Amino acid sequence: MQIEFTKYHGLGNDFILIDNRLSDEPRLTPAQAATMCDRHFGVGADGVIFVLPGQNGTDYTMRIFNSDGSEPEMCGNGIRCLARFIADLEGVTEPRSYTIQTLGGLITPKLTADGLITVDMGEPILRAADIPTTLGQPDQPVVNHSLEAAETIWNVTCINMGNPHCITFVDDVAAISLETVGSPIECHPAFPQKINVEFIQVVRSDYLKMRVWERGAGITLACGTGACAALVAAVLTDLSDRSATVELPGGCLLIEWSETDNHLYMTGPAERVFAGNYSASQS
Template sequence: MAIEFTKYHGLGNDFILIDNRSSSVPTLTPEQAIKLCDRHFGIGADGVIFALPGENGADYTMRIFNSDGSEPEMCGNGIRCLAGFLADLEGESRNQDRYRVHTLAGVMTPQLMPDGQVKVDMGLPRLLALEIPTTLTPAEEKVINQPLEVAEQIWNVTCVSMGNPHCITFVKDVAAIPLEIIGPLFEHHPVFPQRTNTEFIQVVSRDYLKMRVWERGAGITLACGTGACAALVAGVLTNKCDRTATVELPGGALQIEWSEIDQRIYMTGSAERVFTGNI
């Protein structure tokens, strides 16, 4: 089987994009995706994204397999890359600058901006323990500044779902965190029945945050869009940042806004095509 693909990255969070519009079922299995994501024996990526036909009135559907074969509900950097990929596929026939994309976390709306950036309406953050999910607090309560023991240390964590689970903790220096050791312990902690993404945040100022992330199913990545959104929400809930801020990740910066008007999260950042090929 020969497969054409395009490699994209959003701030270094990289993906293999596949045109899957002829079928509502991904053309690859999770096991095949694992092989393609291998950086030594495959193409190399944090995940494989499939552009499928739209569902529930959406223009397209996005499915994604992580580099470990698991399937997340959503991916913020990935959906920006998908928007760029869809524009490539439509070519001169493209008559819109925004798409309604069906995901396992609901319908997201990325918009191609004149400066080449992609702005995404990420929807409403979900804050109740049941929605995340986590057992850190009773199901109908929010998880804000709750103590969690990891690696014989107490961390104050705030949990947010952006359609996928996030555990955010604020630290003095993100560079000092042994992410490769601490990250897996957070991801697989028993209080997170569906595992979790974990963001370590350093507050530089009320409108500037530094972030490192351990992604559920992918490990250390250079950026995480949903994580940046969750981090800003956690910062507002703990009164550490404003409702609009720059979030600096190892791969670059995202602009995140939690609108006071409609309470939705808006993320703006880059999506870069790297190369096309077939395998």
């Protein structure tokens, strides 16, 4: 089976984009997508994103399979790449917005005149039961709660941005061994659906440094929903302004938590890398 694809990245968080507009179901199985993501025997990517027909009046629907075959609810860097891919498919060059249905809810990315993409990421979800996590009280936010993992006690704040995040503030993000602590926190029993893991260093009230272990993908160079969750956690713990630059290993995102509508707005790039044809096995 021949699959046409285009590869994009958002700050080094890379994705294989597939035009799936003629079907409501992804053209690849999760296992096929995982094989395609293999960096030695496949194309290589953090995930495969499918552009499907819209639902309930939206322009398009987004589905994504991670490099391990799991399916997350949403992906911030991925949806910027999706918006750029759709614009390329449509031949659009001027600023415009799209309404995208995701498993995490309705998301609206906007292509701006300067070539960046601003995404209305919606409101953060703070109740423990909705993260979901068993930390704290089910109907209360989880802010600076202790969590034991990898033989260490961490103070964590949990946010859902359409997908779940566990944020820890540290003095030096470079000193954190993500290879050692990422998976134990991701798979901790306190997180029944597993969780994305972010470590944040506050440089200034308007500048944060972040490293991320993504649920289902491991160490990645960037995570858009994680950057949004990091800003929310920093505001909740009085460490940040409501607008800040978040520096990730792959580059910077501008994140704003609006006091007007309580929505998070993420602005950053998405770049086309190459296109090709992939021979997918039928298994």
